[in-house]
Amino acid sequence: MGAAVLMFSQGTAFAASGWQAGPSSLVAPGTKVELHPWASCGRLWPETGPCDYSSHDHLRVSALNDAEILNSVGSSLTLVRSSTGDQVGTCTVNDSTHMGCALSGSGSVDIGEELTTGDAVIFTASMNSCTPSLEIAWFNDTDFGDSSTAVVMTGGRC
Numbered sequence: 001m002g003a004a005v006l007m008f009s010q011g012t013a014f015a016a017s018g019w020q021a022g023p024s025s026l027v028a029p030g031t032k033v034e035l036h037p038w039a040s041c042g043r044l045w046p047e048t049g050p051c052d053y054s055s056h057d058h059l060r061v062s063a064l065n066d067a068e069i070l071n072s073v074g075s076s077l078t079l080v081r082s083s084t085g086d087q088v089g090t091c092t093v094n095d096s097t098h099m100g101c102a103l104s105g106s107g108s109v110d111i112g113e114e115l116t117t118g119d120a121v122i123f124t125a126s127m128n129s130c131t132p133s134l135e136i137a138w139f140n141d142t143d144f145g146d147s148s149t150a151v152v153m154t155g156g157r158c
Helices: none
Strands: 005-009 019-022 024-027 032-035 038-041 051-053 057-063 076-081 087-095 098-103 107-109 114-117 121-124 132-140 143-154
Touching (some): 038 057, 057 087, 087 114
Parallel strands (some): 019 143, 024 143
Antiparallel strands (some): 019 038, 032 121, 038 114, 051 107, 057 132, 076 087, 087 098
């Protein structure tokens, strides 16, 4: 992720289906950052099985405030299984503030495995301290209560 990342932490609580979006991190204001957004399978005890995904699940990346996604508008990134590198979907940069990922089918992954971008999302963090710069969301378009969100914040004095 580069020197811009000052801290790395877990994302928000796991969604009901066991998925968690990420990463949540802290970056220096105004820096150029590369990261691989992900949805990770995680189950809380007593759940132990894999996490299922389908074409109804989506990973979305949104630049917030004055942050911008620098990947070319209209470009595509693969969405892959972290354990195998197999492509499970495609992400498209819609504009300088939005990228959406759609899954091409259904399947399941084991606990601890991620669905992540094959290439990095490159963005410029907000110029302001203590400001949300990037939101990474995992959601199901048929069950809106089944979602997880992570935020990349700028550091500095709040």
